[in-house]
Amino acid sequence: MQTVLADWIRDTPRGDEADAILRRCVHCGFCLATCPTYNLLGDELDSPRGRIYLVKQMLEGAPVTHRTQLHLDRCLTCRACETTCPSGVEYGKLADIGRAVIAERVSRPPRERMLRWFLARALTSSRLFAAGLALGRMARPLLPASLARRIPPRREPGAVPPARHARRMVALRGCVQPSIAPSTNAAAARVLDRLGISLVEAASAGCCGAVPFHLDYQRDALAFVKANIDAWWPEVEAGAEAIVVTASGCGTMVKDYGHLLREDPAYAKKAARISGLARDVSEVIAGEHEGLAALLRAAPKPEAKPRAVAFHSPCSLQHGQKIQGVVESILREAGFALTSVPDAHLCCGSAGTYSILQPELSRRLLHDKVRALESGGPELVATANVGCLAHLESGLSRPIVHWIELVDERLGA
Numbered sequence: 001m002q003t004v005l006a007d008w009i010r011d012t013p014r015g016d017e018a019d020a021i022l023r024r025c026v027h028c029g030f031c032l033a034t035c036p037t038y039n040l041l042g043d044e045l046d047s048p049r050g051r052i053y054l055v056k057q058m059l060e061g062a063p064v065t066h067r068t069q070l071h072l073d074r075c076l077t078c079r080a081c082e083t084t085c086p087s088g089v090e091y092g093k094l095a096d097i098g099r100a101v102i103a104e105r106v107s108r109p110p111r112e113r114m115l116r117w118f119l120a121r122a123l124t125s126s127r128l129f130a131a132g133l134a135l136g137r138m139a140r141p142l143l144p145a146s147l148a149r150r151i152p153p154r155r156e157p158g159a160v161p162p163a164r165h166a167r168r169m170v171a172l173r174g175c176v177q178p179s180i181a182p183s184t185n186a187a188a189a190r191v192l193d194r195l196g197i198s199l200v201e202a203a204s205a206g207c208c209g210a211v212p213f214h215l216d217y218q219r220d221a222l223a224f225v226k227a228n229i230d231a232w233w234p235e236v237e238a239g240a241e242a243i244v245v246t247a248s249g250c251g252t253m254v255k256d257y258g259h260l261l262r263e264d265p266a267y268a269k270k271a272a273r274i275s276g277l278a279r280d281v282s283e284v285i286a287g288e289h290e291g292l293a294a295l296l297r298a299a300p301k302p303e304a305k306p307r308a309v310a311f312h313s314p315c316s317l318q319h320g321q322k323i324q325g326v327v328e329s330i331l332r333e334a335g336f337a338l339t340s341v342p343d344a345h346l347c348c349g350s351a352g353t354y355s356i357l358q359p360e361l362s363r364r365l366l367h368d369k370v371r372a373l374e375s376g377g378p379e380l381v382a383t384a385n386v387g388c389l390a391h392l393e394s395g396l397s398r399p400i401v402h403w404i405e406l407v408d409e410r411l412g413a
């Protein structure tokens with residue numbers, strides 16, 4: 001695609017990046033077929049190709065309007081379009097640049113601004129979020145069923161093994177996961193402990209920065225990124241083998257730290273190192289294949305009939321991190337029977353704060369996803385991201401867990 005960027009962005013780092021991405025797009029339209037919002041709305045401007053065109057116009061000097069903002073807001077940033085694109089267009093990075101420009105030039109109505117401000121603060125503070133969730137759980141019996149369903153129940157973490165191995169990895173604690181699903185990191189720590197690896201957390205690390213980044217608070221997000229790098233650095237210097245992330249949405253962000261801070265003289269090198277060490281927990285377990293096979297052989301025999309599980313692969317895992325089929329292989333090896341899930345490439349509608357900011361589209365995606373996941377008659381559903389877990393839980397008629405909990409259970413937890 002030919003581009004003529006406007007003077008105000010030409011020859012700037014983000015202008016150069018956007019230009020390189022735009023030039024790769026050949027307008028073929030293959031990406032339309034896998035875009036959830038285009039599937040729902042049928043409007044070219046709610047497709048990847050249409051949004052790419054909107055960002056191009058904007059960067060070439062066309063007026064930036066509420067219409068541009070609306071179509072970018074409706075994008076889930078699921079990146080299914082990237083997986084489909086034969087030209088390697090990095091749509092997610094272009095959308096980030098487009099959104100940052102829109103945030104500088106188009107104001108939002110006060111109510112929307114307040115809601116975004118509130119979400120950027122409430123969801124990134126694990127203490128504030130824990131207090132709010134505890135209140136919500138207490139009030140649940142008094143709430144209408146539609147609202148009560150959206151409050152996740154308690155999940156007991158169980159015992160976490162002490163750090164006793166020479167091999168160490170650092171876990172991202174995150175912001176909402178310790179309240180919604182403390183069982184996830186606890187299960188990961190138990191599985192890794194059996195594999196001879198201690199999983200430790202850095203007390204002062206917190207939100208990965210993804211939530212504020214996608215709410216127009218990109219500067220605040222970078223403050224979280226730097227705080228995490230500072231918190232993890234002593235462990236990295238002491239020889240930690242990996243930064244392990246059990247929420248794939250956060251993993252996508254941590255793997256991007258190097259890119260986000262590439263222009264920062266104080267943090268560029270450290271950020272690149274952290275991104276190089278970041279691993280989804282499935283990558284870590286897959287890398288310990290022989291150890292896992294030995295543990296499975298020694299574990300109590302599974303029931304005669306394998307438990308039927310539907311795996312929901314989050315967009316951040318399959319499109320963001322391009323990890324496909326890894327969790328499924330681990331679960332099969334651990335003795336679970338995976339049921340088929342039609343349209344597994346489509347987003348469930350969780351997408352960070354999308355379910356709050358775009359409730360109608362999110363509800364339609366949730367409905368379709370629940371139907372697809374339950375169509376194979378599974379006993380339970382497994383996923384790899386806390387946001388998807390909480391969102392799907394509000395619609396499923398079966399339990400949902402993080403898949404690492406199933407491996408933990410199979411090994412005899």
Ligand code: SF4
Pocket residue numbers: 024025026027028029030031032048049052081084085086087088089
């Ligand atoms: S599939 Fe890729 S090259 Fe084709 S229109 Fe979509 S983004 Fe552009």
Ligand code: SF4
Pocket residue numbers: 034035036037038046047048051074075076077078079080081082091
């Ligand atoms: S990121 Fe997802 S919703 Fe956005 S344009 Fe791409 S496929 Fe569509």
